[in-house]
Structures are given as C-alpha cells and as structure tokens.
Amino acid sequence: MKNTIIRASLLGLVLAVSSSSGHAGECGYEKCWGAVAFGHKGRISYSFGKWSERAAHRKQQNPCRWMCSEVHTFYNKCAAVARGADQKWAISTARTRDLAKDKATKACSATSYECRVIVWACSR
Structure with missing residues (x-):
C-alpha cells in the first residue's frame, strides 16, 4: 500500500512538471517579467x-525560502x-x-x- 501511494505521488509530480513547462505564464508569452536567483548552499x-518585476522577484523567492542572495530580473x-x-x-x-x-x-x-548552467528561465 505504501509503495502504491509513493508511485502515485511520483507520477503526479512527473505529470505536473512535464505539463507545466509548456504553459504560458499569467501574462502569456510576450512582454513578461522573469527572474533567476541563487544563494547559500546551492x-x-x-x-x-509575470506581469511585473516585483511579482517575478517574489515568486522566485518561494523555492529559495527567501535565502537567495543573487536575484536578477x-x-x-x-x-x-x-x-x-x-x-x-x-x-x-x-x-x-x-x-x-x-x-x-x-x-x-x-x-x-568547469562552468555549467545551474538555472535558466524565459519570460517570452
């Protein structure tokens, strides 16, 4: 039973990630704001x-738990x-x-x- 719940959760996560990447943001694909950020401990x-620079900045901070020190919009x-x-x-x-x-x-x-891209995003 526990394995079934874990598999169902993983399948839901995979479907959510794969389907979300093709969707436009709240302002569509053009004339939008975005942000990339990184911070302590990787x-x-x-x-x-996003409709505004402020919204793009705030949204990216959620996964960082407001600990990303370098934010670029x-x-x-x-x-x-x-x-x-x-x-x-x-x-x-x-x-x-x-x-x-x-x-x-x-x-x-x-x-x-040994440089590699660690994060990217597009607002268009």
Missing part, C-alpha cells in the same frame, strides 16, 4: 511569465546563470534560451573553470 530558483527575454567549480558565477540574458545559456557559460569560463 539554492537556486526562477520565475517566468529580466523583461521579455531569457536569462541563465552558470557557475564554475570554484563557485564563481555569471549571468546572461538573450532572446533565446540556448543563446542565454551559451553566453552565461562563456562569461563564467572567462574567470572560472
């Missing part, structure tokens, strides 16, 4: 599709944060997710090593 968070574009093995980081914005991720990785690699 906490990361993001928000997208963006309007009608994509943003990505890359972090190196030595914990140095870089953030970039661009028109597309892939371009934002590439730019963040390159910017991080200029001052660090």
Whole structure:
C-alpha cells in the first residue's frame, strides 16, 4: 500500500512538471517579467511569465525560502546563470534560451573553470 501511494505521488509530480513547462505564464508569452536567483548552499530558483518585476522577484523567492542572495530580473527575454567549480558565477540574458545559456557559460569560463548552467528561465 505504501509503495502504491509513493508511485502515485511520483507520477503526479512527473505529470505536473512535464505539463507545466509548456504553459504560458499569467501574462502569456510576450512582454513578461522573469527572474533567476541563487544563494547559500546551492539554492537556486526562477520565475517566468509575470506581469511585473516585483511579482517575478517574489515568486522566485518561494523555492529559495527567501535565502537567495543573487536575484536578477529580466523583461521579455531569457536569462541563465552558470557557475564554475570554484563557485564563481555569471549571468546572461538573450532572446533565446540556448543563446542565454551559451553566453552565461562563456562569461563564467572567462574567470572560472568547469562552468555549467545551474538555472535558466524565459519570460517570452
């Protein structure tokens, strides 16, 4: 019985995550705010599709439990944060997710090593 409940919970989580990624935010796909953030102990968070910069900032803080110290908002574009093995980081914005991720990785690699994208979000 316990295994059935766990499996049902995991299936629900998978369905929620996979179905939510294709949906527009509350303001649709255009002219929206988003935010990416990270903080102590590797906490990361993001928000997208918000009507205002303040709403994007507040929404991303919930998963961080208000412990994300680096918060960057963006309007009608994509943003990505890359972090190196030595914990140095870089953030970039661009028109597309892939371009934002590439730019963040390159910017991080200029001052660090083994850089990888730790969080990204798009508000368009």
